Structures are given as C-alpha cells and as structure tokens.
Amino acid sequence: MGPWERALIRLALRVSPRPFRTRFGEAMAETVADGLGDRRGLGRLVFLVQSLFGLTRAGLREQFAPTLPDDSSLPAGTMDAFAQELRFALRTLRRRPAFALLVVGTLALGIGSTTAVFSVVDGVLLRPLPFPEPDRLSMVWAYDTQSDPVRGSMSPPDVESLRDIGALAAVEAFSTSTFTLTGGDAPTRISGARTTGSLLSVMGGSPFLGRDLDHGDDLPDGPRVVVVGHGFWQDRLGGDRAVVGRTLELDEEAYEIVGVMPPGFAYPDDAALWVPAGVNPAGCGRGCHIFQAVARLAEATPLTRAQDEIDGLAASLAAAYPGTNQFKGFDLEPLADYEVGDVRTGLWLLLGAVGGVLLIACANVANLLLVRSASRSTEVAVRSALGAGPRRMMGAILTESGLLAALGGLGGVALAMGAVQAFRLVPPGTVPRMEQVAVDGRVLAFALGLTVLVTLLFGLAPAVGLVRRSAGQRLGGAARPGDRREARSRAVLLATEVGLSVVLLAGAGLFLRSLGALNAVDLGFDRTEVVRFTLDLPSARYDELTEISGFYRRLEERLAEVPGVEAVGSTWDPPLGSGRIYGTVEVEGRPEPAPGEETDASIRSMTPGFFDVLGLRLIQGRGIEATDQENTEGVAVVNETFVAQNFPGEDPMGRHFDVSASFGWRPEDGFRIVGVVADVRRTPTAEPAPAIYVPHTQFGPERLTVHMRGRAGSTGLVDAARAIVAEMDPNLPLSRVETMGQAMARATGTTRFYLALVGGFAALAVVLTGVGLFGVVSYLVSRRTREIGVRVALGAGAARVRALVVAQGLVPALWGVGIGVAATLLGGRVVESLLFEVRPRDPLVLSGVVALLVTLTILATLLPARRATRVDPVVALRAE
Amino acid sequence: MPDTSLLTPLEFHVVMALRRGASYGYALMKDVERQSRGRLTPDVGTLYRVLARLMAGDLVEECPPPADAPDTHRGRPRKYYGLTPHGVGAARAEAERLAELVELARDHDLLQGETS
Structure with missing residues (x-):
C-alpha cells in the first residue's frame, strides 16, 4: 500500500467515532491493504474507492445511528455501474491524454497551492495556542496614557500589584535571555527566560519532573535554581529521571536543577531553560520597565471586565506613586493576537490570493470542458437514445469530472507537501508558529473538501447543460459555437480569469515595488562586505x-x-x-x-x-x-x-x-x-x-x-x-553570526515572503489565463472554419481575418481587465498595511499590469489567428 | 445484543464463515462473497460493523491466530476472530429456524427436490 493510499484510508477512518476507530481501525486498514495487494490496475483503484466509500459510510453510521444494523452491502448493481462509469471515464481520458493532462495539471496547481496556503493559515492562525484554555491567556503591557497604547514593558512592582486583581487567576513576568552552557565540550548558547515565578501556573500544565519555579525562588541573591525544558532534558541530560538535584553550569555558575517542564512547553520564544529573575526591588522600582508580563484571566471573566479592573488599579497606583505611575496605564492583549496578530491580515490575504488562482484554474477547466462538451453532445444523445436516464447521464459526466478532480487533488496534495517542505526554509521569525505547519488530517480533509467543491464548480455546469438538451435536438449534427448561452458562458469565464489575474498581478507588483523601496532605503551605513557576531562575557x-x-x-x-x-x-x-x-x-x-x-x-x-x-x-x-x-x-x-x-x-x-x-x-x-x-x-x-x-x-x-x-x-x-x-x-561561544546582507534579508523577510507567494500565484494565474485564452480561441477558430472560409471567399484579407479572431479573445479580456482594475482600486486598501512606501493605487503597477495582460491576450490569440488566415475557402466550404 | 434468533443474512454468512475456524478481515470478505455466490459483497466498513455487532452480542470474539498462520503480517500480528460457544449455539438455532422455514416452503409446494 502506497503512502497516498494509506493517507486516504487514514482520512476515511477519521470519520468514525474514536472508540470504533481504536478498536477496529488498524484491522480495517489491514483488510484494505490485503485487498489492494490482491489487485492491480483499474481493479485496485475500484477496490480503493469502494473501501474509502465503505469506511466513510460505516463511520457516519457509527456516528449517527450506531444501533441501526445495515449489512447488505450496496445494492448489487450500484458499484458495478460506478465501476463501469469509472472504466468508461478512464478510457475517454486515455484517448485524449493531452486534454486529461492539461486539466489534471491545472487542477493540481490550483488545489495544491490553495492547500499549501491553507496549511499555513491553519497551523499559524486557526490552531489554538498549545496551552490549556488559551483564550484566557493575555499579555499585559504598560503604556503612556498621554499617547496611544503601545506594547511597553512592565516594572516588577507593577506586576506584583497586578497579582491582587481578582480578574486575573495568575500573572507572571519574564524576560527572554540566552545562557551559555559551560562545563561540557564546547560552550553553547541556549535560549531561556528569567521569570518572577511559575510560568506553568499561568500557561497551564504541571512539571514533568520535580517542580516549577515559584515566588520563593525570586529573591535578589536567591538560590541558583533552574528548570529545564523536556527537549533539553532528553538531548543534553540523556533523559535521566534522577536529574532533579543535579547541577548545570550556566554562564560558568552552578545552578541546581529543580524540575523538568512538560513535553512541548517552550514558552516564551523556544525557551529551554528557566531561572528566577531575582530582581532587587531596591534597585528596580516602578520606573524600571524590564519585563514582559503574561496573565491568565480568572474563570468566566471576559477580557473587558479584567481590563476595567486593571484600569482601576492603574488609577490607584497613579495616585499612590505619582512620580512613576501618574501617566501609566496597563493594557491587556490576548496572547493569540500578540503571537500572530502581525501576520493575520497577510495570511488571510494570501489565502484570498490563492483562492483567486483556484478560481482561475476552475474557470479554465470549466472552459475546456464546455468546449469539449460541444463535441460530446453526439455521444450524450446516442446514450440517451439508448435509454440512459438523465440521472445516469449526469452520473457519467460527474464521474469523469470527479476522476479528473481526484487525480488533480492527489497531485495537489503532493504539491502542497512539497510546498510545506519549502516553507521550512523560511527563516525563523518571518512568520510566527511556522513550525506548526504540516499537511495533516485537517489539511487533507480541506484538500478533499476542496476537490469535491472543485468538481461541482467545474463539472456541474457542463453536466447540467449537456443533459438538458434533448436527445432529438442533438442527434442531427454537431453543435454550432453560435449557441449564445454557451458563448456567453465562455466569455464570462474568460473575463473572470483575466480579472483575477489583474488583481493578483497588481498585488505582486505592489510587493515587488515595496521590496525595491525597502532595499533602496538609505540606512545611513554601508553594509557591503561586513560580517558580524555577538559575544556575551559571563x-x-x-x-x-x-x-x-x-x-x-x-x-x-x-x-x-x-x-x-x-x-x-x-x-x-x-x-x-x-x-x-x-x-x-x-x-x-x-x-x-x-x-x-x-x-x-x-x-x-x-x-x-x-x-x-x-x-x-x-x-x-x-x-x-x-x-x-x-x-x-x-x-x-x-x-x-x-x-x-x-x-x-x-x-x-x-x-x-x-x-x-x-x-x-x-x-x-x-x-x-x-x-x-x-x-x-x-x-x-x-x-x-x-x-x-x-x-x-x-x-x-x-x-x-x-x-x-x-x-x-x-x-x-x-x-x-x-x-x-x-x-x-x-568558554565563549559566538552567537548571531551573520553578514550584513543576511541581516538585511532578515529585516525584509516578511515582505519577501509575501512577494514570493503572491508573485508565484500571479505567475501561475498568468500562465493559466494564457493557456485558457489560447485554448478557447483555438477552439472557436476550428469551429468557425466554414464561416471564415466564406469570408475569405468573399474577399476578406488576412488582416481582417486575424482581427476577427483576436477580437474573440480580446473583447472578454478587456472586460476582465476593466473589472480587475476596478477591483484593485476598490480593494487595494486591505493590503496597504503590508506595503512600504507604495500606495495600493500605484499607477506604474496598474498600467504595467494592464499592458502585460493585453499583450498576453494578443499573443495567446495570435497563433490561432494565423491558422485562421490559412483557411482554404474551397476546403472549408466542402467540409459540410 | 442482537436478537440471535434473527441474524441478518450478512451476519449469518459471517458466522458461517467463522464456523470453519478463526479467520481475519479480508479472508472473511472473500468467504462471504463466495458463500453467497457473489450476491453479498460487503465492503470493509460494513464487514467490521457486522463484526462489532456480533462481538457485542457475544457471538464472536477476538482469538489467537490458528497454529498454521504466520506469526506476523507486514510486521504486525494480524487480528483473528472466532465463534464463541454462544455463537455456535446461535448459529445452530438460526440454521434450524431457517431449515424449518425451508421445510414449510416445501410443504406448500414452493420448492422442489428431496428433503434432506
């Protein structure tokens, strides 16, 4: 059983309720594997589809009607009919491999890029933070009440005062810090945090071994104690369960290990070590802003109520300590907003952009199918004349669309997996929580849903259209492209594609200009040939x-x-x-x-x-x-x-x-x-x-x-x-070794990330649109051979014919350009916060995009136009 | 617990297949198809729902693999299922009930051939 088959089966098994899955999941997967091992080729595919269907149905029944005994397998004919349609669809596609490849490739690109971006949105934005009841977690910032709230650090005594507030179940302060681990072979820099107490008491969870830090540790010249992370404990301390009480040499001083954090806990910022902050209140009073503070709201306390109580506290502190607190306010910011708030707009925007690519892909495929459905109408007519009912006909056409979409979906998941690997190369810090991004059950479910949606989007319209026509009407002869409804559908699809391409290209152009502007900023120093590193003397x-x-x-x-x-x-x-x-x-x-x-x-x-x-x-x-x-x-x-x-x-x-x-x-x-x-x-x-x-x-x-x-x-x-x-x-390690060029790349990383993705999507959109234009115009030329022949016979010159053909593509394309430009002008504001020194209505970008798309349209239609000028009127007129 | 006096056709087929000895998922699927001469082709989901119901009724249980079965299959021990004594009794009762029905049908000239 291949990895794809296994992934699909796992996905289907997830439909079942957990007890059923735990009890039989493995055996069921084994049974499918046995069946697959027994079969080859099409039989294998049919068995796989049957099994997936059966597992899903059984899962749904167990979920919603566990006592209902349903045993008869499908009525004997159903699967046979399905297998027959599947076989027929495969044969049809095999007869036209170029068409099949074009459609599957287009869908794979659309589904793959959408799934990849969804995996990022899911991992970064949708998954809750990895703490119990993460909605109750909040950062606390100090700010100057005479200006807008900003994320300002907190002073130790202010944090202490926050502990008296009933709306907060727990609050602790910390500062991130790097420690040099000495006493081993080579000194190593380890990230960690200095805290005023137990971060676990705020974030939730209990130590894996020993205890967490507490307020008793947080004394000036207090005990040198350290809590280590689970990963650190495994990698560097050999996972020794007797580690509590042993010492660790940090910055050349001995610290007693008092506990090991639970697996996966690395707050804040991938910390692996936690030591008491031990700040001396005498030397660092209310004016000494050195900490970040994180709080857990009391149960069933809305943020607004907690904020009200904190405002009350700030007011009383202002009265009691005017010297330091007269203009000091405290602001609660949900932890999730703090962690990912900066990229939220950008990621949703990317999902929108990639949705545009998917729509273009679907429009393209729908167009290809529409074009093809014209040549299929004879087949449909024959089959209905032979007694196939409308349901059967719809089934046949949807089977073909479904097969195309399924193949496209599989290709898309493969692409998405590749893309997620590529995301690993994005430098850390560019997008927070990027390590959470993976193609897992949720993302696969998304891809599956997308595939179904796509099948309906591009498959249903041609299917309904084909079946609606009566058999008698079609049996007489092939379709004429003059059918107005069809022509209008084609034009609308083309205009949509071009319009979406305009929006995507404009987005890419704006990010490109932003990056150019960022790189062109005179930073006031020369960064060529400079390399640097940081030292921290213990x-x-x-x-x-x-x-x-x-x-x-x-x-x-x-x-x-x-x-x-x-x-x-x-x-x-x-x-x-x-x-x-x-x-x-x-x-x-x-x-x-x-x-x-x-x-x-x-x-x-x-x-x-x-x-x-x-x-x-x-x-x-x-x-x-x-x-x-x-x-x-x-x-x-x-x-x-x-x-x-x-x-x-x-x-x-x-x-x-x-x-x-x-x-x-x-x-x-x-x-x-x-x-x-x-x-x-x-x-x-x-x-x-x-x-x-x-x-x-x-x-x-x-x-x-x-x-x-x-x-x-x-x-x-x-x-x-x-x-x-x-x-x-x-004993002195070098940290943050980098060239100034790398430092600059890091500073512009987020813009470059957006540019890379939006630029990639825009390139895809342009290629897909070009292919779509070419395909449709070529088809129209081939259908209008007779008419062109008549025109040539009546004396129309090559230029006239060429113009006629180019207009077929250019008119809907110009509509699309108009709509796209309007959409860009209206919607540009949403990207504004992500741009640098470029306005969303940048005339240079917009005119460039329009020029590019008009050129593309002309190029894509010129080739079929040339073919049209070579039509021999005698041959064309004799054809029918 | 299913009403053991009224096993569904698929349940009856599974019980019959297990009557010949402990067996596993895919072998049961093939046995049922063969026994029913292709009239019943349970998919994997349906088969395991039937097994779950039969196990809930104490007719079938997980059991050790037969002596001649390989120890592991694809690196893991395979799950085998066998009839419980209660399952054997229920199968017999069901067979007798069906036999009576067949007898009845014959008496009413619905079936031809010898009585067994």
Whole structure:
C-alpha cells in the first residue's frame, strides 16, 4: 500500500467515532491493504474507492445511528455501474491524454497551492495556542496614557500589584535571555527566560519532573535554581529521571536543577531553560520597565471586565506613586493576537490570493470542458437514445469530472507537501508558529473538501447543460459555437480569469515595488562586505569594566591583524540587530521637564572603530577614540535627530547631559557632546530615532556585537574570528553570526515572503489565463472554419481575418481587465498595511499590469489567428 | 445484543464463515462473497460493523491466530476472530429456524427436490 493510499484510508477512518476507530481501525486498514495487494490496475483503484466509500459510510453510521444494523452491502448493481462509469471515464481520458493532462495539471496547481496556503493559515492562525484554555491567556503591557497604547514593558512592582486583581487567576513576568552552557565540550548558547515565578501556573500544565519555579525562588541573591525544558532534558541530560538535584553550569555558575517542564512547553520564544529573575526591588522600582508580563484571566471573566479592573488599579497606583505611575496605564492583549496578530491580515490575504488562482484554474477547466462538451453532445444523445436516464447521464459526466478532480487533488496534495517542505526554509521569525505547519488530517480533509467543491464548480455546469438538451435536438449534427448561452458562458469565464489575474498581478507588483523601496532605503551605513557576531562575557568572570573593555580591545586588535580585514568595530544595539537600552535625557542647565515632556534616547555603547566599520558619517567634531577611558571625562557623540530634538537651533558641541539608564557603569558627571554623527535607521521601516553613542570603556556592557569589514571577496573571516575568540577564552561561544546582507534579508523577510507567494500565484494565474485564452480561441477558430472560409471567399484579407479572431479573445479580456482594475482600486486598501512606501493605487503597477495582460491576450490569440488566415475557402466550404 | 434468533443474512454468512475456524478481515470478505455466490459483497466498513455487532452480542470474539498462520503480517500480528460457544449455539438455532422455514416452503409446494 502506497503512502497516498494509506493517507486516504487514514482520512476515511477519521470519520468514525474514536472508540470504533481504536478498536477496529488498524484491522480495517489491514483488510484494505490485503485487498489492494490482491489487485492491480483499474481493479485496485475500484477496490480503493469502494473501501474509502465503505469506511466513510460505516463511520457516519457509527456516528449517527450506531444501533441501526445495515449489512447488505450496496445494492448489487450500484458499484458495478460506478465501476463501469469509472472504466468508461478512464478510457475517454486515455484517448485524449493531452486534454486529461492539461486539466489534471491545472487542477493540481490550483488545489495544491490553495492547500499549501491553507496549511499555513491553519497551523499559524486557526490552531489554538498549545496551552490549556488559551483564550484566557493575555499579555499585559504598560503604556503612556498621554499617547496611544503601545506594547511597553512592565516594572516588577507593577506586576506584583497586578497579582491582587481578582480578574486575573495568575500573572507572571519574564524576560527572554540566552545562557551559555559551560562545563561540557564546547560552550553553547541556549535560549531561556528569567521569570518572577511559575510560568506553568499561568500557561497551564504541571512539571514533568520535580517542580516549577515559584515566588520563593525570586529573591535578589536567591538560590541558583533552574528548570529545564523536556527537549533539553532528553538531548543534553540523556533523559535521566534522577536529574532533579543535579547541577548545570550556566554562564560558568552552578545552578541546581529543580524540575523538568512538560513535553512541548517552550514558552516564551523556544525557551529551554528557566531561572528566577531575582530582581532587587531596591534597585528596580516602578520606573524600571524590564519585563514582559503574561496573565491568565480568572474563570468566566471576559477580557473587558479584567481590563476595567486593571484600569482601576492603574488609577490607584497613579495616585499612590505619582512620580512613576501618574501617566501609566496597563493594557491587556490576548496572547493569540500578540503571537500572530502581525501576520493575520497577510495570511488571510494570501489565502484570498490563492483562492483567486483556484478560481482561475476552475474557470479554465470549466472552459475546456464546455468546449469539449460541444463535441460530446453526439455521444450524450446516442446514450440517451439508448435509454440512459438523465440521472445516469449526469452520473457519467460527474464521474469523469470527479476522476479528473481526484487525480488533480492527489497531485495537489503532493504539491502542497512539497510546498510545506519549502516553507521550512523560511527563516525563523518571518512568520510566527511556522513550525506548526504540516499537511495533516485537517489539511487533507480541506484538500478533499476542496476537490469535491472543485468538481461541482467545474463539472456541474457542463453536466447540467449537456443533459438538458434533448436527445432529438442533438442527434442531427454537431453543435454550432453560435449557441449564445454557451458563448456567453465562455466569455464570462474568460473575463473572470483575466480579472483575477489583474488583481493578483497588481498585488505582486505592489510587493515587488515595496521590496525595491525597502532595499533602496538609505540606512545611513554601508553594509557591503561586513560580517558580524555577538559575544556575551559571563559576569562571573568579567565583573570589572576594565576587564570587559580590555577583552574587547585585545580582541579587536587581533581581528584587525587577520589578512583581508579592513576595519573592526563593536557596538551594543547594532543596526538590523537586537538589544536596546533607552534613557531619559537631562540636559545640564535646563529645568527638569514637566512629566510627559521628557525626551528619551537610545544609548549605543561602542568601541572606537565602530563608525568606520559601518561607514557612519561624522558631521561635526570627533568620534569615540581610544583615549576615552573609564578614568577620563565622560563623552558622547549624538545623532542628528538627537540634536534636532534636544538642541533645536543651538550648537550642541561641548554641551553636557545625563541619561537615566546604565548597565551598572557610567561616568559620574554625565557626558559632554564631542561630535555629531548622521542618523542610522535601525531597520528599513523604522524612522531615525534620537541616539547617543558612548565609549564602551565608560558604559559597558558585557555583550557587544563585533563587526568586521573585509576586502571584497575575502573569506574565512568568521573562522579566523572563532579561532581567536577560542584562544582568548575557550568558554565563549559566538552567537548571531551573520553578514550584513543576511541581516538585511532578515529585516525584509516578511515582505519577501509575501512577494514570493503572491508573485508565484500571479505567475501561475498568468500562465493559466494564457493557456485558457489560447485554448478557447483555438477552439472557436476550428469551429468557425466554414464561416471564415466564406469570408475569405468573399474577399476578406488576412488582416481582417486575424482581427476577427483576436477580437474573440480580446473583447472578454478587456472586460476582465476593466473589472480587475476596478477591483484593485476598490480593494487595494486591505493590503496597504503590508506595503512600504507604495500606495495600493500605484499607477506604474496598474498600467504595467494592464499592458502585460493585453499583450498576453494578443499573443495567446495570435497563433490561432494565423491558422485562421490559412483557411482554404474551397476546403472549408466542402467540409459540410 | 442482537436478537440471535434473527441474524441478518450478512451476519449469518459471517458466522458461517467463522464456523470453519478463526479467520481475519479480508479472508472473511472473500468467504462471504463466495458463500453467497457473489450476491453479498460487503465492503470493509460494513464487514467490521457486522463484526462489532456480533462481538457485542457475544457471538464472536477476538482469538489467537490458528497454529498454521504466520506469526506476523507486514510486521504486525494480524487480528483473528472466532465463534464463541454462544455463537455456535446461535448459529445452530438460526440454521434450524431457517431449515424449518425451508421445510414449510416445501410443504406448500414452493420448492422442489428431496428433503434432506
């Protein structure tokens, strides 16, 4: 039994209620396999179809009428008649393999691409989050009540206050973190989280072994304990059940393992380790926003009621702590929205786009069948004259459509499986939960439903049309294409195809322009030939700033000596990277700003070579230099936006200011501005924000991203760097190793994902539409040979004939273009949020699309038109 | 529990097929088709619903494979079904009931041939 047959049988078995399936499912599958093993060719196919039908029917009966004894198998004739029709349909298709292949291929493309996109929508959007009662989970954000709510971090004491709210059953705070696993062969970076308590108490579930963290662990200088993930426990701890109580060396410190999480639990962000946050409330009060918070609503509590209670809390905190909470609100956001909200519109849009492709495929196939039904009407007439009733005739035609659709559906599922494999190549982070995407029972059921729908869509109309005509009317001769109803159907189908193609092509064009605009954005730095990696020195061994900055200085010196390296420089918070620290700016000599009017800036700690390695343009003064040391005056270089915000119309050089943030080290007297540098965009879509560049020797931290610019074509820089780092500190892993080109690709990943899919669908649509136009016009030419012959005989020239034929395709195509353009103009707004610096009504895109489709139509009709000009009037007139 | 005095034709055929010894799904399908001279061709779903009903009535049970059967089939042990003592009794009762009916039909000249 092949994998397809097995998959189909499993699918059919799923119809049965679980107890019946558990008891007999395996034996039933075995029985089908036995029967298939006994048969070959068509007999095998018939047996498979019979079995699938029988399993489905038995399943339905067990579901809805388990006590009803139905035993007689089908009335003896039914299956025979079905097998006969199936045989007949197969013979018919085999006689015209090109037609069959065209139809099956078209349907496979339509069903396959729709199924593939559905698998993404299902895995990402429709499947509930993998937690018990996920609807009760919600993120909690802090925001400034004087502006729109944004996703702002929470402070530890505010989270503590949230615990008193009755509407929340549990709330915990966490920050994601990476740990260096040491004590083994090679140091490895493991993602994890620092939490204020038991995340399981919020997310639901119980530990697989031992216990989860609790509030008792979350003390400053509290116990060093860790809970490990189930996968980590299996892969790295050998699945040892006696693991609780053993120690794990993280960042060169010993942690006691107190528990193992249940299988599959990896919240947040694929975490594999959880340690207590252990924040000291004395050092991090209500103004210290460092955590994300996640809450479980109390049972039967609607989000709005919880939000009301939280608003009440925010108001009382504002009164009690005006210094920090006067303008602070808290906002609940359902966890599902937070996880996938950003891609929801995009994915539904993709499903709509691919639905367009499916409709085009169906219109194409319907057109092909309509064309063919004309030549079949004689056969239908003969069969009805011989006594086949309308039901039997419908059955015959639908059997053929069903067979085509089934083959197309099988091909489509194969395509979808291939596509899902290709989705695995999409870089992580582009679309959340992508790992959930699979062609499983649900997706197969969708494909099956789609196949049935498609059969009805393209099969029913020709079937009804054919049967409706009376036998007598048709027996006399072949159909004329002049039948107005048929001609109108064909024109409508063609116009639909062209219209849908316009919409899809316009979508692809808009995404293409967006990507072009994204790549063309001047980020303010030069990203060619730059490769970078991030290091995080363990604070257990590097606790003095001089040690930390000394390490990076020596590292940069050695990297600069590597052959091919042109420049080296490091920073915290690199462009197209992660890591942020913001502080409120206080300019010396100015009164403290009123609450709500403070200005913030992000602080980028750097080594002297950083401006050079990324080519940042110095506008005034100097950059950070090697002479700026821990014991010298605090200095800073600020960017243009910082100057515009804090010193409009003033000369910032030499001015003093301070910021309210640090990694634990900072110059005592604040910073003096020694230079102004051009703005850098963090990502192509981010507006330049105020930034302060400070010497790493004065500010820390332990983690920096080291950039190396090589001469064009130089290779092996990363290997050389790895060797040097290992030599300097064997316990230090390199993380986030990437070229700036890769970082840019990551930053534009979502747009490129949409472009790849919408572009692929648009290409498919164009090909299908072209084939459809060609097929229909060719058919019309062949049916109108006689008329063309008469025209030529009466003196019509080649150009005239050609125009006549081209018009057959062009007129409905132009209708389609008109409708498509109108639809694009009206519906363009839905894609607006996914575009970048391109309006949905972009005239360039729209005119390009119209030109492309008109050219396509003319090309597709020109070949049949040429054939028409060669019609010999004598031959044509003699034909009938 | 099905009314054992009134087995449906398919149930009766399955019971008859099992009377000759324990058997498995596909073999039962073929036996029923042969016994009924092609008049009954149960599909796999129907067959297992019948088996489920017969098992619920304690006429049929899962049983170990016969001594001459291969241990495994496609890597897994095959499921065999056999008649319970109650099933044998029910089959006999049903056969007698049918025989009486046949006798009756013969007495009324609906059937020709010798009585057995």
